[in-house]
Amino acid sequence: MHDDRTLVESRLKRVLDERIRPAVYPDSVPLEVGIWTAPGEPVPVAEGLAAPRTPIAVGDAWGAPWGTSWITVAGTVPEAWAGRTVEALIDLGFDANMPGFQCEGLVYRPDGSPVKGLNPQNQWVRIAAPAAGGEQVLLHVEAASNPVILDYHPFLPTELGDKETAGDQPRYRLARMDLAVFDETVWQLVIDLEVLGELMAELPVESARRWEILRAVERALDGVALQDVNGTAAQARSELTDVLAAPAVPSAHRISAIGHAHIDSAWLWPLRETVRKVARTTANMTALLEDEPEFLYTMSQAQQFAWIKEHRPEVYARVRKAVADGRFVPAGGMWVESDTNMPSSEAMARQFVYGKRFFLDEFGIENHEAWLPDTFGFTGGLPQIIRNAGSKWLLTQKISWSQVNRFPHHTFLWEGIDGTRIFTHFPPVDTYNCSMKGSEIAHAARNFKDKGVARHSLAPTGWGDGGGGTTREMVAKAARLKDLEGSATVRWERPAEFFAKAEAEYPKPPVWVGELYLELHRATLTSQAKTKQGNRRSENLLREAELWCATAALRAGLAYPYEELERIWKTVLLHQFHDILPGSSIAWVHREAEATYAALAAELETLIGRAQQALAGDAAGGRELVFNAAPHARSAVAAGGASTAASTAGGCSATARAAGGFVLRNGLLDVVVDGDGLVASVVDVASGRETVAPGTRANLLQLHPDFPNMWDAWDVDQFYRNTVTDLTALDSLTVAASDTDRVAVRVARSFGSSTVVQTLTLRAGEQRLDIDTEVDWHETEKFLKAAFPLDIHTERYAAETQFGHLHRPTHTNTSWEAAKFEACNHRFVHLDEPGWGVALVTASTYGHDVTRTVRDTDGGTTTTVRCSLLRAPRFPDPRTDQGLHRFHHALVPGAGIGDAVREGYRIGLPERRVTGSVAEVAPLVALDNDALVVSAVKLADDRSGDLVVRVYEANGGRARGRLSASFVLAGAVPCDLLERPWDGTRGEVTMVDGGVELALRPFELVTLRLTAAG
């Protein structure tokens, strides 16, 4: 037979595009349109409905950036349309390729009840089916003229990302605004032909199935009369019945589809717009659930449910009903889909606590899957947190974005730093925006790495990022793919149903140990430094507030601020969303975040101050008390307690060097700051050991050009290291403090358009060189690092993560290690040789790199740690990080891992001095082993008055110890993170007289609920 395949395929494309699709709406009449533009921010629905309209015509411009317009459409269904299906077509000026990134609308009836959302892939509103003829149509659209930030030429700097700089030029022109007849038979023919055409394109050219479909498609096209598509569509469809009825082969891959809209809680739009995005999408999805009986939808992020509950109660009522029917499925059990690299131990735990509790309280549903399709990498601490939250599964597809290495599994057990294993699935469809295209379905089946032993994968289906969700076209395609020869099969299934099947069919999945590192978006550990600093400060202040408020509640009867703390926690958790804390949102989001963090800090300082004063007693007593919120004693003040300050040891000195610079001493460290203001030597006096590698100088600021190929705020590409400028030129070098308790030098430099002042401080009795850095940063597309070349020979180093640390290699033997050229630490990195080590402690920075060289001079190894300080990308915020920044770091020579842990806590939890009348505030609880670290002391969320204490083993070894309470203990119960009794603790927790004996395994975490007697 002659080969006419491409001829038929081309014919299918042209006839679909030019004849069949246009025939879906064969008749239409224009609607009358009026508009009112809100003068500023969005207005309440009633106000928008009531505002006077002015006429506007198709083709007219509307919509200043970030504006809200209320658009009214009115018309009458023609009498001649009686018996037919009628829809309104409302095209606000959409670009079909940009659902979620463009203008959007929410349609209301005149009574204010919401109908559905409008977006570029969803422009229809059903009016009548069948129409009687003569119906009056009146609908109102709350239209948001959100500007396109990520355009066809992506990553260009734009001023549109903040209302303050975006201007007022209209961004859109009204397009089709019609009442139209919807011909369902033609629409079904379109779906038939799309499904078969897309499947055909994925099948091998030599397969019989491909040719059977081709011939059927040809017969269908032959059956379509081009001048009467509507009259012949049914006949054309009948030619396709047989090829659509052929069942899938038994070994076909099985896809569990779940309707979804990945909605970024803020990103290329501000937080307030996400509230509306969620309302539009959920209005659409609850409507689609009513229309499509087999369809199921899932939504994650308790915060987004809470938003619609508060701001769009009528939409929320529909959600509640659909959840009760089991078809709108809350997923994930987290407050937001957060970043997981940077949130602290406690914050990561609270993401699950507040997320799961919301779903339990609102719907009586407990999630068992963590749902993080888009998060930029997963820490080794996360598996234990998931398990302690009462969950057991993880879903993400993001690791498929890695630049270099292909992850070897799609379904596997992921083992964290403590040994917890979590059943994990990466959807092989490699997207969270599946649209049921044949290419996506075939990719999932081909790509699935666990073929032969497993058969199921999950496909989150619907427009996401900016919202939109699943369309009726996707549902119609899924129906045809249920059991179709040549394709994977598709069933709508809930995430929990998928996981249960996947687990059952795969009893011995492979194991991946350690972090799930994303080989992309590495610069999100550094971009938008003030957002990161606000997060870290909030986490520290929350620890202090909970500790001192709990202490004051039990000791002084002060009311515990449950509501305030919950609200503040939820705000901090929201800002850990995977485009806020990582610094990848528009300027508006980060400007607001900075203000929000400042307000939270003020509020937390008030809570802390009130609690500490209640504990210290009357200030007229004149006694100065030092409060220590850190988990280790310092300055003779117990951990979690307060007492009068011990006098410091003295013994500090600063001496000028003949060769320039100064020598700082405190009896523990001898530090040479040379004539360039660089740290030429740091000797640990006790061991006599030099910290700085021979021939090098530490605290060297280095400046790189930093212009990645894509995703400016997100990415730093490896070639940035090819060019570097060492900032050694000095403006001034002076002694900033010189007394027996403290010596410091001040180093001032300028470079480019920027200046930097660093203060290097030694304090009496402290084995630590403090480095305070103040940068007035006015660079563009640069990366600033602080380098510490250390005389350490080691193949690996430790970086702190949640509830412990993980080790990373210092070499680049394989592509996997080479790809980790920028990594995350929480409060420290630690490097050691047996018996001696160094910690570099970071107060608010997360990004770092570690490299090694072998010296020609003596053959020794130089291991260089560099902290990432600042970047200056221009997209999406064209002025990222411009201005004044303050950082605090510390170098701790002679540090064991326990010292690194201790100094890490200390740097974020400074002593507070309060004048009162008592001599001492005893801690509520005390531990007798420094390896057992308290990460939270708080009152129980159930307001029973019980004390909740979370403890973990921090050094990576086994640790025994006793937790003693300073009150009479009636009970101590191990709990999960939600403070429910839990028997999942693997170590030993034994109640003894006056306390609890703990024997914890490496990095093990235990939550105790302590009940006071009487």
Ligand SMILES: [Zn+2]
């Ligand atoms: Zn996202």
